[in-house]
Amino acid sequence: MVSRRKPSSVNFRRVHCTLEFLAVTSYLISLYRSPNEEDENPTATRMKRLPVLPLLLWVCAVYSVGIYLFVGGFLLVRLEVNRTSTCRDVLQPGEEPGDFCGVQPRFRRAVLLIIDALKIDFARFDPNNTEPRPYENKLPVLEETASTRPSHGRLYPFRADPPTTTMQRIKGFTTGSLPTFVDVGNNFASSAILEDNLIHQFGQEGKRVVFMGDDTWESLFPKKFYRSLPFPSFNVKDLHTVDNGILQHLYTTMVGDDWDVLVAHFLGVDHCGHRFGPDHPAMADKLTQMDGVIRSVIDRLQNDTLLVVMGDHGMTDTGDHGGESQKETDAAIFLYSPSPLFPGPPSQREPDVVPQTDLVPTLALLLGVPIPYSSVGQVLLPLFPPHGQKEGAVGGLSQLEALWINAKQVNRFLETYSGMAKDIPPENLSQLKNEFAHLSSEYLSSIREGRPPSPELASLLQAYLTSVRDTCRATWARFNPLKMAGGLAILALACLVCFILSELSSVLIMESGPGLKVPVAAALTGGTCVAACQLLTQGYIELAWCVAAAALSSELLFLRRAHQFRTSVVAKNGTKAPKSASWLTPSRLLTPPLLVLLLRCASLLSDSYVIAEGRVVTFLVFSLGLYIPFHLNWDGLLLPPSHDPLKPAGLLPSPVLSPSTVRKESSTLLTCVGFLVGSLYLSLNFHGCREEQGSCQPSPFLAPLSRMQNSQLKNLHYILSVFSLGLWTYLLRRCLRHYGNLNSSGGTVFTARFILPLLSVCLGLHWAVSATPEDSFRNLGQLISLAQLALPRAAFCLLGLGLFLIWLDPLTVFVKTRASALARGSSLPPPRYRASTGISPQAELHHLIPQLYQRMRRSLDDGELSGGGEVDSRPAVEAYGLGTVYSAPLLLFCGLLGLGLLLLHPEGMALSFLLLLLEMGAVLYIHASSTTLSCLNGTYPGGFYVPWTPVVLWSLAATQFFHATGHLPTFPSIQWGAAFVGFPDGHTGTVLPASLVTLNTFASHILFAVGCPLLLFWPLVCEVRGSKGGRACGEEGEDAVMEMRLRENPQQFSSALLQLSTRYLFILGAQVFASVCAAAILRRHLMVWKVFAPKLMFEASGFLVSSVFLLIGVTLVLRVDVAVGRWFKRLIPDASR
DSSP: OOOOOOOSSHHHEEEEEEEHHHHHHHHHHHHHHHHTOOOTTTTSSSSSOHHHHHHHHHHHHHHHHHHHHHHHHHOOOOOOOOOOOOTTTTTOOOOOOOOGGOOOSSOEEEEEEETTBHHHHHHOOOOTTTTOOSSSSSOOHHHHHHOOOTEEEEEEEOOOOSSSSHHHHHHHHOOOOOOGGGGGGGGGSSOOSOOOOHHHHHHHHHHHHHHHHHHHHHHHOOOOEEEEEEEOOOOOTSSHHHHHHHHHHHEEEEEEEESSSSEEEEOOOHHHHHHHSSSSSSHHHHHHHHHHHHHHHHHHTTTTTTEEEEEESOOOOTTTSSOHHHHEEEEEEEOOSSSSOOOSSOTEEEEEOGGGGGGHHHHHHTTOOOOOOOOOOOOOOOGGGOOTTOOOOOOOHHHHHHHHHHHHHHHHHHHHHHHOOOSSSSHHHHHHHHHHHHHHHHHHHHHTTTTTOOHHHHHHHHHHHHHHHHHHHHTOOOOOHHHHHHHHHHHHHHHHHHHHHHSSHHHHHHHHOOOOOHHHHHHHHHHHHHHHHHHHHHOOOOOHHHHEEEHHHHHHHHHHHHHHHHHHHHHTTTTTOOHHHHHHHHHHSSHHHHHHHHHHHHHHHOOOHHHHHHHHHHHHHHHHHHHHHHHHHHHTTSSSSOTTTOGGGGGOOOOSOOOOHHHHHHHHHHHHHHHHHHHHHHHHHGGOOOGTTOOOOOOGOOOOOOOOOHHHHHHHHHHHHHHHHHHHHHHHOOOHHHHHOOOOOOOHIIIIIIIIIHHHHHHHHHHHHTTTTTSSSSHHHHHHHHHHHHHHHHHHHHHHHHHHHHSSSSOOOEEEEEGGHHHHHHHHOOOOBBBHHHHSSHHHHBBHHHHHHHHHHHHHTTTOOOOOOGTTTOOEEEEEGGGGTTTTHHHHHHHHHHHHHHSSOOHHHHHHHHHHHHHHHHHHHHHHHHHHHTTTTOOOOOOSSOOOOOOHHHHHHHHHHHHHTOOSSSGOOOGGGGGGTTTTTOOOSSSSHHHHHHHTHHHHHHHHHHHHTHHHHHHHTTTTTTOOOSOOSSTTOOOGGGHHHHHHHHHHHHHHHHHHHHHHHHHHHHHHHHHHHHHHHTTTTTIIIIIIHHHHHHHHHHHHHHHHHHHHHHHHHHHHHHHHHHHHHHHHEEEEE
C-alpha cells in the first residue's frame, strides 16, 4: 500500500485529487506506448496478433493435409464394376445358349415387407415365456405360420454385413455386393446406386416395381420405380408417419393388378428403438402393429406371389446400430407363399444363418430375372428342390441348376473384377479359377453324357461360392501404401514443426523472424509443379498429391529457415550455437508430462487399451494431477522454507513469499487436486459401454427422461439435472462478479446478466416438455408439440445472440468518475484505479494495479504538486474489471457454449457437464498455484510461460470427458437424437443435422479447445501480491497487476499465446499420428475395422473440430486485445480534456 502524508488543508486535498488523476492519465499514456515510439502513435503496444493466427492456420492446414492424404490411402472404397447382366449372359444348364428370361419363372409376383431394425429376437416366439419383455412374443404370426405350414413358410436369422446402417444394407440386399468401411459416411448423403441391382433388373425385364416407405430408396434408385410413395425418414422421433402412410396404400395396391414387385419399407420399429430403446411399451405397440400388417398381407396373397418379410439390420440394447456386434447384424427374414414354397419340412441341412447377400440371387432366380452382375451372394438352397425332384407344385430350377447359374455368374464377375482392379492375390485368384474350371468340367460333362451329377457336386459349388465371397471380403480392404506413407510423413513433420513453434515462439514472433511468406511460396511452387507434371504424364490432376506436395515443401522449408534463424540469433547474442537444438535434447523431451503423452500415444496401438480408453485416460489425468504436488514437494516448494538456527542470517535467502502465503497457495493446490480426483471418480458414472466390454452396463444418465418408466426416478433425474444447470449458471456469474466483471453495461455483461440465466431456463423447460409422454395430456398435445419445437429453437437463438454480443463488445470494464476531493473527508482517499472489484474494500485493494500508485507516489514525492485551483473539479478514475479483461469474456463464452452443447445431450448429462466445469476450474487453479509456488526459488523461467504439464492435463481432460459425456469411438455410440433437437419434423438437407451431431459428439473437445487460452490468463488472475520472479510474480513489494501485465509486454503476450496454442495442437496432433500409425501398422489386424479404423476416424475428426475451436478461442483473445486498445485510446483523450 502506498504511504501518504496526512494533508494539512483542503487545498492540498484538491491538488492531490487532481494529481492522482493526472498520474493515472500519464501512466495510461506510458502504458499505451512503446519506449521507442513517438508520442503520436498510441497503439504500438498492442500485441502482435497478425503473426499468431497465420502460423496457427498454417499448422492446422498442414495437419489436415496429412490426415486427408492418409485417409485417402487407408479408407478406399472398392472398385465398382459398372456392367449389367442380361438374359443371354446367364445361361441355363446345357450346351446351347438360350434366353434365360423366356422361361416361366417360379413366381410371377413378390411382396417385400422391410421392417427396419427387425432383429431376430423380435421375430421369435416362446410360448413358455409367461412374462415377456416389451419386444418379446409380439410377432407370433411368423413362428405360427412356419410351424403350422412348414412347406409354405420359414423363419431364418438374416445376417447383415457391417456397417449396419440403412443405406448400406439396402445396397447390400439389392446388389449382392459387400460394403466397405468408408461407406458408413454415405448414410446421410445417399447417392444413386450405379452397380447392377435387382431393381434395375426388374425394370429391365418389364416388371412393374411399386415402392412405398423410406425415402432413402428414392435417392438410391431415382426414376427406377413404376410408382413410388416415399415418406421422410430422418426424423427418428416420428414413429408413425411412414408406417401410416404405407398402410394407406398397401392393401389397395395389393388387390390391384398394376404391379409385379411391391416394396414397402416400414420405419416405426427402428425409430422406436432410437427414441425409447427396445425395452419400452412403445416397442410392444409397434411390433404388435407389424404383426397385424403381416397377417393382413398374408390374407391377400395369391398363389403365384412370394412374400418376403425382412429386417435390414438389428439393434443394440439401447436401440442403436451401425457397428458389427451380433445384436446389430442379426436381423430376421421370413419367406412365405400360399403355394408350397419348400420341397419338404425343415431338415438338418437348413442354414443356421442366411447372409443378406444371398437374398439377391435367390430372388432373381425365383422371379426369372438375371442375377445382378456384381453379386457375390449364394442361392438359398431350401427354396429349390433337389436335382431330379421337381414334380408337384414346387417347380422351377433345381438346387444344382440354381447353384450352377449362380457359380457361373460369380465366376464371370471375378474374372472381370480381377482384370480391372488387380488387387486380388494372384495365388488366391488362380486357385479359384482352377476350382471353377474343375467344377464346370464335371457338371457339363454329366449334362452332356446324360448321367446324374455326383452327390458332392452341390456341396463343392457351395464351397466355391463361399470361397469367392471370403476372398472378396478380405480383398476389399484396399490400401494405397504410397498415400499412407505420404500422410504419415506429413503428419510426422507437422508434429515436429508444432514442437519447434512451441519452443521457439519468442524468437519466431519477432519482426525479423522466419515468417510464412517463403514457406507459402514454396507450397504454391511445389503444388504447381506436381500439378504440371501430372498433366504432362497422366493428362489429369490428382488433387491429393498437389496439396501433399505443397504441405511437404512448406514444412521442409520452414524447418530449414527456423534452424537458420535460430543460429543467427544465437550468434548475434555472442554465444556459441549448439550442434543440435537444445529443445531436442532428452532432458527436454523426456519430462514427466511428455512421458505421459508418450504413454497415451503408445496405448493407441493396443486394441485392449482403445476399448478401455475411458478408464485409461482417467488414470493418466489422475496420475498427472498427483504429479504436480509431489513434484513441488520434491523441490521443497509445497511448504514454507524452515529457518535453520545454525546458519547465519546473512546466508539465508530472503523469502519471496511469506509463509502464510505459501501455506495458502499450497492449501489451494491440494484442495483443487482433491476436486480433480473427485470429479474423475464421479465422471466414471457417465460412461457408455462397448460391445467388447461384456458385462458392462451403460450409465442410466445416458437414457433420455422420456425413456424412463419409473416416475419417481424420472423426477429425481430431472431435479438433479436442473440443479446442475442452475449451479453451472451460478458459478459462472459468481466468478465474473467476484472479479468485478458485471458492473459495465456492455454486450458481454448483458449476456452474463440476462441471456445466460434465460438460456438455462429454456433448457430446464425443454427437458420438462421432452420428458412428458405424448398421450399424458391429450388436450395439451398441440401445445406440448409447439413447446418441443419452440423452446430449443429459442435456446439456439439466445445462444447465438449471446455469442454474438460477446464477440461484438467483449469488454467487461466499468469506468467510474468521482467528484472532486471537496466532497471527501479530511483523510486521503484510497487509490482510485482498480483492476477489478470485490465484495469488500479489502478485496478491492487486493486487485489494484500498483504501477499507477507508484507513479502517483513518485509524483507526490518529487514535489509534482504544482497546480492551481483551476483543476479542482478534475475527477478521479475507478476502473472495475480491468484485471480480468481477457479471461472474463472467454470464460463466459465457454460457459454459454457449454449450455448450448448440453442442449444437444440427454438431460442426465447436466451432471457430467457440471463435473466438466469443476474439473476445468480445478486444473486452472492447480496451474495457478503451482506457478506461484514455483516462484519461491526462481525455478519459473519468467515471461508468460505455460509449462507442458497443465497443457497435457488440459488435453487429456478433453478426451476423458469425451467418454464421461457418454461417447465412444464407435459408430453405434453416436447420439443421433441430437440432430432433432429443435427440429422434431426432420431436416430438408444434411448439413445442419450433421453439424448438430458433430457438436454433440465432440462437445468436450470444443469446450477445452475454446478455453485453452485460460491456461495463459489464470495464473495472472490468481496473482499474489508481493511476489517476484515469474510471469505471475511481479517486482518485489508491488501489488498484483493481474492481466494488465500482458499490456506491458505485447511481444511476450503474442509469443506465449502462440506457444500455448502450438503445444495444444502438438498434443492433439501426436495422438492423431499415433492413431494413424496404429491403423497403418495393424491394417491386417483382426480388429482393424472394429477398433482401429473407427478410432482413427474419431481421433482425426476430434482434431479438426478442436483446431477450429482453438482458433476461435485465440481469435476471441485477439478481439479482446483490440477492444482494450480502443478503450485506452478513448479514455486518454477524454481524460485529458
